[in-house]
Amino acid sequence: MQATAFSPHDHSHCISSAIDHAQNLCTERGVRLTPVRQRVLELVWRSHQPIGAYELLAALAKEGFNSAPPTVYRALEFLGEQGLLHKLDSLNAYVGCCNPDTPHQGHFLLCEACNKAQELESQYINLALKLSADQHGFEIQRHTIEIIGTCKECLEKPNLLEPTL
């Protein structure tokens, strides 16, 4: 198993790689990764825990950015359109996209113990979704696929929440 959000890794690399990638993509596409947009992306990548819009807003405010809701929602809208992040509907929170080169909605593992999210792109899931849709003559535009539970790391930890009696 490769490195994931759930296993220990050099996260500063995740951040710098995501930002570099975003800058390149925006340049290629002729769109502007303005300071507030880049900062929101950095904040989203601060950890693998999805972050809410108002939490982002508070962080921006601390740093002297404009801090009215439209500011952050506009940045999130831009970043979403560029495929640089995903919204997790079951959490109303946002997480950086691991692979922003090609449009996709992704599949997510959400750990309720550590609150981290790992994006997947499973061809088995895509195939199963397609199969179900086809059976009903349904044409898929997009999807929300969020698998909620407990990650490997948290399963292996001594259970801190239920100490022995």
Add this chain to the structure above:
Amino acid sequence: MQATAFSPHDHSHCISSAIDHAQNLCTERGVRLTPVRQRVLELVWRSHQPIGAYELLAALAKEGFNSAPPTVYRALEFLGEQGLLHKLDSLNAYVGCCNPDTPHQGHFLLCEACNKAQELESQYINLALKLSADQHGFEIQRHTIEIIGTCKECLEKPNLLEPTL
């Protein structure tokens, strides 16, 4: 293909069957399907279009029920716990469950043209989710699976939204 939310059918049968089923389940389980709970369930089943909490609230108000938000959210919470409805996270709306006997989260086809939802329970999807989770040592507790697009009926309709020039 059997009857679905998307195809024409005797919907009054859907409603009465859902309510009968709910009454039986609640009796068996020793829980109370009180008037407001039953009415909310009926309203949710009013159509196959998922309905929002505040739309339910407005409908209850018209009928003389108490109409403060906690009233409807409590009813939704109860009905959700009893497996009688599902929340669709991508819509913030609620839809009646077709098969409330056994606990499940379901998979949903959501048509953006007619706004109807069809619940599925695809073993292929379940298997594909399990496979992805297992590959990461992830233990699934629940999931949100919403497939958004256009249903068969709407695909077959002459396109009313884009008239010929």
Add this chain to the structure above:
DNA sequence: GATGTTATGTTATATTATAACAACTGTCAA
């Protein structure tokens, strides 16, 4: 009918998201 439990009423507030319009910034060409 006293008691404990469940359900409902009520008020207030928290959380998430958007509408509407004004002001500013960068680009490019007349």
Add this chain to the structure above:
DNA sequence: TTGACAGTTGTTATAATATAACATAACATC
């Protein structure tokens, strides 16, 4: 260099969704 335009940001207000907290009522059981 000015004007025109598109894109971006600032600002204010409000919409939409959801919950906290505490009081009262209804129901069950003894």
